[in-house]
Structure formats: structure tokens, C-alpha cells
Amino acid sequence: xxxxxxxxxxxxxxxxxxxxxxxxxxxxxxxxxxxxxxxxxxxxxxxxxxxxxxxxxxxxxxxxxxxxxxxxxxxxxxxxxxxxxxxxxxxxxxxxxxxxxxxxxxxxxxxxxxxxxxxxxxxxxxxxxxxxxxxxxxxxxxxxxxxxxxxxxxxxxxxxxxxxxxxxxxxxxxxxxxxxxxxxxxxxxxxxxxxxxxxxxxxxxxxxxxxxxxxxxxxxxxxxxxxxxxxxxxxxxxxxxxxxxxxxxxxxxxxxxxxxxxxxxxxxxxxxxxxxxxxxxxxxxxxxxxxxxxxxx
Numbered sequence: 001x002x003x004x005x006x007x008x009x010x011x012x013x014x015x016x017x018x019x020x021x022x023x024x025x026x027x028x029x030x031x032x033x034x035x036x037x038x039x040x041x042x043x044x045x046x047x048x049x050x051x052x053x054x055x056x057x058x059x060x061x062x063x064x065x066x067x068x069x070x071x072x073x074x075x076x077x078x079x080x081x082x083x084x085x086x087x088x089x090x091x092x093x094x095x096x097x098x099x100x101x102x103x104x105x106x107x108x109x110x111x112x113x114x115x116x117x118x119x120x121x122x123x124x125x126x127x128x129x130x131x132x133x134x135x136x137x138x139x140x141x142x143x144x145x146x147x148x149x150x151x152x153x154x155x156x157x158x159x160x161x162x163x164x165x166x167x168x169x170x171x172x173x174x175x176x177x178x179x180x181x182x183x184x185x186x187x188x189x190x191x192x193x194x195x196x197x198x199x200x201x202x203x204x205x206x207x208x209x210x211x212x213x214x215x216x217x218x219x220x221x222x223x224x225x226x227x228x229x230x231x232x233x234x235x236x237x238x239x240x241x242x243x244x245x246x247x248x249x250x251x252x253x254x255x256x257x258x259x260x261x262x263x264x265x266x267x268x269x270x271x272x273x274x275x276x277x278x279x280x281x282x283x284x285x286x287x288x289x290x291x292x293x294x295x296x297x
Contacts, residue, residue, distance in 0.1 A: 031275060038268035045262070056269040060257075066270070068245050069253040072159060076166075076231050076249055077224075083167050084223050088175035089216070093204060095175075096182050108176065115172035123237025126165050127152075130238075152239050158247040166234045170226075174219050181215035182208060217289055224281055228274065250274055 038056055040049040060066045091111060098104040114122060129136045130151035138148040152161040185208055193203045209216070228251045235241055241248035241256065248256075250270055258267030 034268045034271045034275075037264060038272050039265075041265045043262045044264050052265065056265040057273075060253075060266050060269055060273075065245055065248070066250070066253055069248045069250050072247065073228065073249040073251075075159065076163060077227060079163055080167060080227050080231070081220075081223055084171050084174055084227070085216075085220055087167075088171050088219075089178050091171075091175050092179035092182055093208070095179060097200075108179070112172035112176055114169050117169070119169070119233035119237055122165065122169050123234065126161075126238060130161060152247075153243055155243050155246045158239050158243060162231065162234050162238055162247045165238060166227075166231050169234065170230050174223065177215055177219055178212065181212035185211050217285075220289065221282060221285055224285060225278055228278070250277075 037049075039051060039053055041052045041056070042049045095104055095107050095111075098107065128134075132138060132148065132150045132153060135151070137151065141148050149157065152158050189207055189211075190203055193207055198206070228249065231249055232251045232255065235247055235249065235252050236255075239247040241252050251274060254267045254270035254274065257263045257270060
């Protein structure tokens with residue numbers, strides 16, 4: 001076999017090799033390490049790891065802080081995932097119907113701007129807005145003669161403040177993706193539907209939405225996979241998981257157990273639970289919605 005033939009057979013593996021190595025080293029290897037670490041009692045300082053089996057899982061499930069974080073995680077997901085999909089879709093459809101190019105560009109820029117801000121910058125801005133003493137919101141309420149609020153310091157409101165800021169920080173990217181998909185729809189299809197007396201709502205649900213289903217499916221899956229990370233950034237800056245753990249979630253619980261209390265076994269057990277939950281939800285999305293996606297030929 002000549003060197004040219006051998007190189008031709010080897011070329012595909014050389015092209016995909018770096019990508020496979022990257023995935024193995026930075027994705028699958030940490031997952032395997034986390035699973036192994038979740039079965040030990042280790043503080044990252046001791047030279048030895050004590051094997052404890054499933055004890056870490058028993059401990060975190062018995063921990064009321066973990067149960068509260070799990071309930072908060074469910075609440076975050078139930079509210080944020082639909083909001084970060086449906087609201088950007090509605091905004092994209094509305095912007096598409098703005099005839100003035102200047103206004104359309106202004107709306108896109110203004111709505112996308114929060115996405116490019118760092119969590120620290122966004123968090124500091126909202127900390128000032130929510131400040132119970134000198135914040136903008138309470139100053140406005142006082143000027144209107146209305147009662148003020150503790151906002152993110154109130155145990156009953158903290159979780160909603162985190163939810164709102166997380167949505168505000170991240171919905172812009174989904175909006176632009178869905179807007180790009182709507183713009184790519186052939187105008188001839190919409191014009192033909194208008195000639196057939198199809199109204200705006202009927203055109204949207206029977207033509208536009210089915211044609212952007214691949215992008216819609218992509219947005220739904222990526223939003224589900226990233227929503228926990230998005231929340232943690234806001235929690236860390238805005239509330240620190242408080243007050244009294246009312247705004248925490250499982251990922252922030254993992255962060256506290258690992259980097260605050262050096263209980264890396266329990267932190268790894270929480271990370272394994274997160275991986276399983278995200279995997280189950282993502283696979284369910286593929287099973288439920290992928291067959292409804294219409295790919296253009």
C-alpha cells in the first residue's frame with residue numbers, strides 16, 4: 001500500500017481527531033472523575049480519598065438545604081425555560097413586522113444588549129435598582145406614595161428577582177436566532193398565504209412556525225441545557241443563595257459544598273444528579289419534539 005493511499009485513509013481521523021480529543025479530555029473525563037469523586041470523602045487537601053460508596057448521595061438527599069435547592073431548581077426551570085423560548089419568539093415576530101429599518105435596528109440592539117453584559121456588570125446594576133434604601137425602584141414607589149419593598153432581600157421575592165434578572169440577561173440571543181430564522185422564510189410563501197386571505201395569526205402558526213421548527217428546537221434544547229448555569233451567575237452576584245437559601249438551586253448548592261465547605265464528595269454527587277437531570281430532560285425533548293421538526297430539503 002502506497003504512502004498516498006495510507007494517508008488518504010488516515011486523513012479523516014486526523015481531521016476529527018482534535019475534536020474527539022477535546023471532547024474526551026474536557027467533557028467525558030471530568031464526568032467520569034466526578035462520578036468517581038462522588039463515591040469518596042475527600043476535601044481536596046488530604047492525600048488519600050476515603051471510599052464511602054453512596055453515602056454522599058444519602059447525605060445530600062437528607063439535607064434540607066438540598067431539598068430546598070431542588071424545589072427552587074424546578075421552579076426556575078418551569079418559569080424560565082418557557083419564558084426564554086416563547087417571549088423571544090413573540091418579540092422576534094413583532095420586530096419582523098416593524099417597517100422602519102431604523103426602529104427595527106434599535107429594537108434589536110436594545111433587546112440584545114443585556115446578553116453581552118458580564119454577570120458582574122448586570123448584577124451590580126440590578127443591585128442598585130433593587131437596593132432597599134437608595135434603589136431606583138423603591139425611590140419610584142416612594143415618589144408615588146406606594147409602600148416600598150426589600151426586593152432581593154425578601155425571602156418571598158428573592159427567587160422572583162433572580163428569575164427576572166436571569167431572563168433579562170439571556171433572552172436576547174434566543175430572540176436573534178429566532179428572528180434570523182423568520183427572516184429566512186421565502187416571502188413568496190407569505191404572499192401566497194395573504195392572497196388566500198390568511199390572516200397574520202394563521203400565517204404565523206401554519207407557515208412561519210413550522211418552517212422555523214429546526215431553530216425553535218435548537219433554542220429549546222440549548223435553553224434547557226444552559227438555564228442552570230445562567231441562574232447561578234445571577235444568584236452569585238445578586239443574592240448569594242439567600243436569604244435563608246430561598247434563591248439557591250442545585251448547581252449553586254454544588255458550588256457552595258465544593259468551594260465554600262470543601263465537601264467535594266457531596267459537591268460531586270450533586271453534579272452527577274445535575275448531569276442526569278439535564279440528560280433526561282434533553283432526551284425527553286428529542287423524543288417528544290424532534291419528529292415534529294421540518295427540515296428543508
